[in-house]
Amino acid sequence: MHRPTSGRPLVLALAAIAGLGTMCVELSAVRLLAPWFGASLVVWTNVIGVVLLALSCGYLLGARWSRSTRPLVALAWALALGALWTGCLPWLAPFLAAALLPSGLSLQAASALIGWGSLACSLVLFLPTALLLGTAVPLCTEVLERQGKLSGGAAGGRVLACSTLGSLVGTFATSHWLLPILGLRVTFLGASALLLLASLAAAWHARASLAGAAGAASALALGLLAGGPAPSRPQPPQGWTLLEAVESPYQSVRVLEEPTLGLRSLQVNEHLDSFQSVWAPEPGLLGEGFYYDGFALPLAWTMGADGQGTPASWRSLVVGLGAGTAWRVLEGVAPPTLELRGIGIELDPAVVELGQRWMDLSLEAGASNRVVVGDGRAVLCSLDSEPGFEQVILDAYANQTEIPAHLSSVEFLDLLRERLVVGGWLCANVGGFGLDDPVVLALGATMAHSFATPVLALRLPASRNLLLLVRREAPTPEPGSLLWRDCAPLLRGLLAKLEVPHAWRWIRAQDAPLLGDDRNPIQELERLSLQEAHQRWIEERRAP
Amino acid sequence: MSRALRVACCAVWLAALAWTQAVPARLALEGGDYAGALRELESEADLLEAARVRLEVYYLVRDFPSTLSAAQTLAALDPADPRPLGLGAAAALYQQDGAAALLWLQELEHRLGQLSLQPEARARWVSFAEQQRPVAELLVERQAAQQRALLTARIIVATASLLVLSLCALLVLRSS
DSSP states (O other), X not given: OOOOOSOHHHHHHHHHHHHHHHHHHHHHHHHHHHHHHOSOHHHHHHHHHHHHHHHHHXXXXXXXXXXXSOHHHHXXXXXXXXXXXXXXXXXXXXXXXXXXXXXXXXXXXXXXXXXXXXXXXXXXXXXXXXXXXXXXXXXXXXXXXXXXXSOHHHHHHHHHHXXXXXXXXXXXXXXXXXXXIIHHHHHHHHXXXXXXXXXXXXXXXXXXXXXXXXXXXXXXXHHHHHHSOOOXXXXXXXXXXXXXXXXXXXXXXXXXXXXXXXXXXXXXXXXXXXXXXXXXXXXXXXXXXXXXXXXXXXXXXXXXXXXXXXXXXXXXXXXXXXXXXXXXXXHHHSOTTSEEEEEEXXXXXXXXXXXXXXSOOXXXXXXXXXXXXXXXXXXXXXXXXXXXXXXEEEOOOBTTTBOOGGGSSHXXXXXXXXXXXXXXXXXXEEEOSSTTOHHHHHHHHHHHHHHTSOEEEEEOTTSSEEEEEEETTSOOOOTTSHHHHOSOGGGHHXXXXXXXXXXXXXXXXXXXXXXXXXXXXXXXXXXHHHHHHHHHHHHTOOOO | OOHHXXXXXXXHHHHHHHHHHHOHHHHHHHTTOHHHHHHHHTTOOOHHHHHHHHHHHHHHTTOHHHHHHHHHHHHHHOTTOXXXXXXXXXXXXXXXXXXXXXXXXXXXXXXXXXXXXXXXXXXXXXXXXXXXXXXXXXXXXXXXXXXXXXXXXXXXXXXXXXXXXXXXXXXXXXXX
């Protein structure tokens, strides 16, 4: 039997590199799929589940291969093949993902595909790499054990420790350095190159020329890939042109333009038929299908039909600013005498930069609006010294359908209420499929609980969005009432469409379970919302 | 007052009475008061007019499920009116339901062949059907692609699961 007598550090380094490569692939995998399937909890669960399954199989396979006469050669082969597959992933993923998520689908039509499609993609794309790298632990253990200086337990413990440390390095390096700075393609190619080096080292140490040749061939293939064309990305919808696309630390972001109307739209990840921000050449109402117009209702009611109630200033806080679309709508509605001031909180700095570049988001010194980059809740806690706001707009979404749990709890809504002046308005945008949508009801009931008054839910015309409205210690206008109709003329057309039955309802605290920091089923409700919408879509189909 | 004048006054009064009694819902609709129009419909005696106003209100406020239901009602009540078929198709398209939109458009085209309409009105509806048909067909194509993709994904998952399970079973059995 071939028995290498030295090289324990090398074997432990190989285990660490395999662990590092596994975590690098796992964490980059979701970003690779995100332009098609998003980066929702479902996608993360599928990717993590597949990697765990692959590792489990890899351990079994490695155990089987460890019986061979030269386990280090087997390891060299596993690393070489793993490296080759990893390097190909940025080019393979677009083909498979595009086949499993056809373009142009609406959110409810795509909902089933997001789960099944991302699972199928994960199985085809990431299972082979994780399985091959999983063989490293038993193979390295066997090599160490055969050197005769360590018991099986001692060898296994050391290999696992190094592998886990490698995974730890891979986790931090991928999230904080590789993906944000180098991008997806270089991250996968870098991981692949590292695995390849490990493979060549193993082959060299085992004096296995065939495995070494395989490693060299893999290196050549990767070199060709790296010098070849960039991996394909999803195409913009028909009639839209791509202005700019970036990979931010959080998501894939792109700005599109519709040349006829001059509209620009900022979209993230899978986008489907959704948008994060919409820009029109002139500030003001965006028109049907864009929920941002609803954010102008509180100001329009305050101004009144004759404009007599126009205040001297109006301070707004936007949690989930995006590229600042909400402010442009308010700017277009406010008369020149009204001083608008705002603070916007946005998690993703790349979105703010794109807003400045393409959507007239002005953040120069002396500008009336200020943007704070950070998490909505964390930043909110730092705004204690700010005077109260007349309006708080809650429009915080992760991906297309996910309201972050910590930004929908009663504790968070209590914080928002405290930031409002007496009579101030909280407007929350909720993606939903009707007034009885489980997400709408749950967030509405939680707002009603926090403000101790019913919340008005408005279904915005030709939109999948609903607006939840409530005031601090003041009544919200009832649709059709005198207070409701005493509104700036610009918004009357929208109000007329909102006051019909089926377009509004009151939500009370007891209408749905409360969302809290301790127990917050918002993600389960979002899944249920999509499921019910799809079912309703089928049931409501009517032909002549 | 001459008899002719009395008759004319009477006719005007009757017309005004008929106008105010029969069409307050439409008046409200045309004034942009959609909620008022729906309220007025509750006392509307003319079922056909009520169905027309209801359809227009629901379409204008973009309540598409209600638009489709109202379009079905009106299409049954007034087979000579192409409007419910057109609005039904438009509502189905808004709902991304290409198959239903195609059915509405087919029915519209069928009835256009039978109805005697003003040439401009006919041309308008023919043009509408011609413009919307490719959109509906594209949606049908997308729905089919979605179904195919779902089936493919499920087959991949089933096959991969089977392969992985077989591999695990083989490795466990051969090692024992």
